[in-house]
Every structure is written in structure tokens, then in C-alpha cells.
Amino acid sequence: xxxxxxxxxxxxxxxxxxxxxxxxxxxxxxxxxxxxxxxxxxxxxxxxxxxxxxxxxxxxxxxxxxxxxxxxxxxxxxxxxxxxxxxxxxxxxxxxxxxxxxxxxxxxxxxxxxxxxxxxxxx
Amino acid sequence: xxxxxxxxxxxxxxxxxxxxxxxxxxxxxxxxxxxxxxxxxxxxxxxxxxxxxxxxxxxxxxxxxxxxxxxxxxxxxxxxxxxxxxxxxxxxxxxxxxxxxxxxxxxxxxxxxxxxxxxxxxxxxxxxxxxxxxxxxxxxxxxxxxxxxxxxxxxxxxxxxxxxxxxxxxxxxxxxxxxxxxxxxxxxxxxxxxxxxxxxxxxxxxxxxxxxxxxxxxxxxxxxxxxxxxxxxxxxxxxxxxxxxxxxxxxxxxxxxxxxxxxxxxxxxxxxxxxxxxxxxxxxxxxxxxxxxxxxxxxxxxxxxxxxxxxxxxxxxxxxxxxxxxxxx
Numbered sequence: 001x002x003x004x005x006x007x008x009x010x011x012x013x014x015x016x017x018x019x020x021x022x023x024x025x026x027x028x029x030x031x032x033x034x035x036x037x038x039x040x041x042x043x044x045x046x047x048x049x050x051x052x053x054x055x056x057x058x059x060x061x062x063x064x065x066x067x068x069x070x071x072x073x074x075x076x077x078x079x080x081x082x083x084x085x086x087x088x089x090x091x092x093x094x095x096x097x098x099x100x101x102x103x104x105x106x107x108x109x110x111x112x113x114x115x116x117x118x119x120x121x122x123x
Numbered sequence: 124x125x126x127x128x129x130x131x132x133x134x135x136x137x138x139x140x141x142x143x144x145x146x147x148x149x150x151x152x153x154x155x156x157x158x159x160x161x162x163x164x165x166x167x168x169x170x171x172x173x174x175x176x177x178x179x180x181x182x183x184x185x186x187x188x189x190x191x192x193x194x195x196x197x198x199x200x201x202x203x204x205x206x207x208x209x210x211x212x213x214x215x216x217x218x219x220x221x222x223x224x225x226x227x228x229x230x231x232x233x234x235x236x237x238x239x240x241x242x243x244x245x246x247x248x249x250x251x252x253x254x255x256x257x258x259x260x261x262x263x264x265x266x267x268x269x270x271x272x273x274x275x276x277x278x279x280x281x282x283x284x285x286x287x288x289x290x291x292x293x294x295x296x297x298x299x300x301x302x303x304x305x306x307x308x309x310x311x312x313x314x315x316x317x318x319x320x321x322x323x324x325x326x327x328x329x330x331x332x333x334x335x336x337x338x339x340x341x342x343x344x345x346x347x348x349x350x351x352x353x354x355x356x357x358x359x360x361x362x363x364x365x366x367x368x369x370x371x372x373x374x375x376x377x378x379x380x381x382x383x384x385x386x387x388x389x390x391x392x393x394x395x396x397x398x399x400x401x402x403x404x405x406x407x408x409x410x411x412x413x414x415x416x417x418x419x420x421x422x423x424x425x426x427x428x429x430x431x432x433x434x435x436x437x438x439x440x441x442x443x444x445x446x447x448x449x450x451x452x
């Protein structure tokens with residue numbers, strides 16, 4: 001029996017030579033992806049995973065793991081195997097035309113035309 | 124050359140890369156040289172995967188086992204505030220273990236396999252946790268100086284190349300800054316307290332100094348593979364460099380408190396800017412890491428006990444429709 005400096009360990013009456021069966025597959029359950037919202041109005045952010053036997057336990061573990069300090073108002077969990085993803089190897093699917101100014105605000109400049117028009121009206 | 128896949132046949136690393144696809148290796152190294160992160164499903168050399176699993180897994184085990192010497196003093200922490208703080212710190216360490224196991228499992232080793240390797244003694248963890256925390260002051264010295272060492276190591280590794288490990292470390296480093304301040308506060312309280320308190324903290328420092336000097340590992344002259352692991356940004360600084368950084372940051376803070384470091388040779392060489400010290404006893408380091416330290420057997424027995432007594436709960440909660448899939452990130 002271990003006589004430890006830690007009274008909790010001594011109280012647990014642990015044999016030093018306590019070989020155990022190895023943990024079996026799935027002993028630690030499957031994983032859930034965790035999405036955390038810091039404050040109302042923010043986007044939920046992916047923060048990592050937890051191992052859990054079901055969604056309720058995943059929420060409980062996610063709260064301890066990702067919400068134990070700082071701000072938190074909301075957590076979502078979803079089974080890792082329910083998430084569909086693209087592959088990094090396929091990142092060329094995001095390539096379209098090299099010049100995308102036409103779909104950005106900066107691609108549209110009207111002040112030159114307006115000023116020119118104003119001048120011409122005055123004249 | 125940095126980021127160059129050309130393998131000099133005379134280089135010691137040549138064997139490590141045997142059988143790798145040279146084209147893919149070149150792309151992999153170029154990606155790292157550009158400062159991009161490697162993600163779990165990217166192609167990676169076998170040695171990269173192996174070393175990262177080893178490193179992240181050991182790091183995770185260290186967090187879990189590290190909770191034991193510190194947890195020793197939870198029941199007897201002086202005062203409610205310090206008890207709360209110590210419980211929070213120990214919970215953080217266990218949380219760090221979880222984050223790191225998650226990062227390691229993206230590389231294909233299951234958490235069950237990692238835990239099995241820990242409790243059978245196959246995997247290692249930080250050697251410092253094989254030493255006992257005799258007094259409250261030991262717990263304070265651990266919280267300050269062991270965490271300080273860990274932060275130096277973790278801040279360096281957070282700039283490494285493997286995405287999931289970096290993300291875990293960023294989160295960990297934020298929390299470690301609380302541990303460091305908490306530990307420093309505790310040590311300062313004792314060092315500026317009564318003669319009995321000062322004596323207690325000095326004795327704890329004397330006990331912990333050799334393990335602290337061991338903390339960063341043996342001089343890289345004796346470490347293998349260092350060069351290639353640094354090119355792959357698996358290892359971010361040499362053991363000696365990290366030890367120097369630690370001494371530079373913390374020895375002055377220890378001396379500020381009028382405490383002494385139990386190494387008569389310890390001094391900064393103003394010419395080289397390097398600290399000189401008595402070479403740590405690496406034979407003891409090896410002996411302890413291989414199982415013959417004061418607390419190795421207890422630490423692992425406590426872990427086995429926790430796994431075994433919790434097993435029925437985990438089994439009862441398991442459902443047949445559960446299915447494991449390696450996490451993405």
C-alpha cells in the first residue's frame with residue numbers, strides 16, 4: 001500500500017504493484033468538435049475537440065475544457081464523424097480568376113467621375 | 124541548407140530519410156521553410172510523424188503526471204485563496220494534457236494507446252515529476268520555476284511547424300502565464316516572510332535545482348537527429364539554448380529575493396554572455412528517467428489506479444453506436 005506525501009493518495013489505498021488490463025479500443029469514446037462563443041453577437045469559433053460518450057457529456061467536458069476562464073456564453077458540439085470537410089490537397093477548388101476586384105468594394109471608384117461631372121455642370 | 128531536400132549521403136540524417144519520396148519531401152520542406160503549417164492529412168516524412176507523436180505524447184503525459192506532485196499540497200494549501208488557486212492550476216495542467224493528447228491523436232496514435240504506454244512505463248514524461256514535493260514550498264518552487272522552464276519550451280515549440288500542436292500550445296501558454304505569476308507570488312511570500320518561511324523556500328529550491336537543470340534535457344551534443352528536427356521545426360531550440368534562456372531570466376529573480384542557488388560555479392560570463400554552471404548529473408537523469416527515481420513507481424501506480432477505478436464508468440457510458448474517427452485538427 002502506498003504511503004504517500006499526498007494524503008489523498010494514501011487514503012485511496014493503492015497497491016504499488018497494481019498491473020491492470022490495457023485500455024481497450026473506444027475506452028476513451030469518440031470525439032466531438034467544439035464551437036465556443038465568447039459573447040452574444042460573436043461568431044462561434046472552433047476551439048478543439050473533447051472525447052465523450054454522447055453530446056450531453058461532450059457539452060459538460062467542453063465547458064470544463066474551453067470555458068473555465070474568460071468569457072463564454074454558448075457552446076456547440078458536433079460529432080467529428082458528422083463533419084464534412086474539403087481536403088487540403090483539393091485547395092485548388094478555391095481558385096477562380098486571378099483578378100477578383102470586380103467582386104470587392106475597392107473595385108468600384110466613382111469619385112473621379114462625379115467630380116468631373118460636377119465641374120462640367122458648373123462650367 | 125535550410126529547407127533544402129538535398130540529402131548529403133554523409134549526413135547522419137540520411138538514414139532517417141531512407142525510402143522517402145524525394146519530390147514530396149522537397150515540397151514538405153519548402154512549405155515549412157515558407158512558414159506554413161503542416162496539417163494532419165498532409166504528406167509528412169515517417170520520421171516527422173514519429174518524432175512529433177513521441178514529443179507531443181510525452182508532453183501530454185508530463186501534464187497529467189505533473190498534476191500529482193502539485194496536487195500533493197491541495198489538501199494543505201495555506202488558506203482558502205491559495206487552495207482555490209492550486210486547484211485551478213492543477214485542473215489547467217490536466218486540461219493541457221487533454222489538449223495535447225488531442226493534438227497527438229491527429230497523427231494517428233489513439234488516446235487509449237498513449238495511456239497504455241504511459242501506465243506500463245513504455246512512454247516517458249518529464250523527469251522532474253519523479254521527485255517528491257516534501258513541503259508547501261516545494262509546490263511553490265514547482266509552480267514558479269518548473270512552469271517557467273515549461274513556458275520557455277512551449278513558447279519556442281508554439282512556433283513549430285505542426286498546426287494542431289501549435290494551436291494547443293497557444294492556448295496552453297496563455298494559461299501558463301497565470302501559473303508563473305501564481306508560483307512567483309507564492310515564492311515571494313515565503314522569501315519575504317518569517318525566517319522559518321525563508322528557510323523552507325531555500326531548502327525547497329536546493330532540492331529542486333538539480334531537477335530544474337535536468338529539465339531541458341542533456342546537452343544537444345549527445346542528442347540525436349537535432350539538426351534535421353530543427354529544419355523541420357519539430358525542435359525549435361537546442362536544449363542548451365533553452366537552459367541558458369532560463370538561467371538568464373530566472374537566476375537574477377532568485378537572487379533578488381536573497382535566495383541562493385546551490386551551485387557555487389553558477390555565474391554569467393560577461394564576455395560570452397553565457398551562464399557557466401556545474402554540469403548536471405546526467406547519470407542520475409538517465410537512472411531516474413528509466414524508472415529508478417524516488418517517485419516513479421508511485422506516479423504510475425496512481426495513474427493505473429485512476430484508470431482502473433474509472434473504467435466501469437467509462438464502459439457504462441459507452442454506447443454501441445459510438446465510432447471513433449481521427450479528429451481533423
